[in-house]
Amino acid sequence: MAPTAVVASDRPDFLVTAEVPKSLQSIFIRDEDERPKVAYNQFSKDIPVISLSGIEGAERGRVIDEVSKACSEWGIFQVVDHGVPKELVDSMTRLSRDFFALPAEEKLKYDMRGGKRGGFVVSSHLQGESVLDWREICTYFSYPLHQRDYSRWPVKPDGWREIVEKYSEALMGLACNMLAIVSEALGLESDAVTKACVEMDQKVVVNFYPKCPEPDMTLGLKRHTDPGTITLLLQDQVGGLQATKDDGKNWITVEPIQGAFVVNLGDHMHYLSNGKFKSADHQAVVNSNSSRLSIATFQNPAQEGIVYPLDGVVKEAEGEKCFMEEPITFTQMYTRKMSRDIELARQKKMAKVAEQEKSRDLPMM
């Protein structure tokens, strides 16, 4: 039976950590073509690992070259020697895990459903999906500072709030450094991308993927590209982040590296670069052996930020064309992306129903 669409308000019924069920509820079962093809722990070394050591001095040229190559080929890479203190990363990871271990009623004090800006939710804050992701999340809208609403920041576990504050500030610093490198990799001034963002927005999303009884049938987070400018992802040592550079024909599992950040370019950056830099298609798979934690820090432009290739990126003299018809705002870009996703899901569902009807009409052999 085709699963019926789940509205966000139904979701706590599917709270996945309460007690891991023996089999998967149908609402988590993905169509066959969407299911994982590669194991969560079959790690690949294909994604470049770039050291940021010496980035303000003699090593800058090397970093720019490596970032440029990684962004053209994958749109995803890892960074080490990034300067974010290890103790901060360790505290953030430990307190995040402690939060998800709290009783459901404690987490639901920060229930994010109904359009609240931040807090706890099961599966996803997007509405109208017919299959659920196998995860719980806690979201912090951390920047701009004047929009920060601490009433949506959990007070438990003790000290988490203060650590998230420090973490989001440190990651804002790292993101700006990375965007300077990406600008220079496009042959532009180092502030070209941050200027295009108008005012940098940041959202910290802590993903918790519980152990799953039938991990081959579902996904922790379905295939997507991140919409914003750049994402910095911290993952534990379990493994589960997968990326593809050939539209889903082949997937690789990103090797977890202690203390590294996975850097993902989002759609905004893809457009700013006139398509020279990719926004990586990625997903998260789950497993039956252990739960997994990842912390995604999304750096987005302001809502009115312009989405259009940056001045100087399109080399017209070399016959290059601008691949967008007209500039749009980030809000327009995001709305179009969402409607496209919904339309694709609708078409897929219709094709499936038609297929089922056709096979029902076939004469019995």
Ligand SMILES: O=C(O)CCC(=O)C(=O)O
């Ligand atoms: O958990 C992961 O590895 C991926 C998370 C992610 O892609 C996201 O939150 O957008």
Ligand SMILES: [Fe+2]
């Ligand atoms: Fe993502």
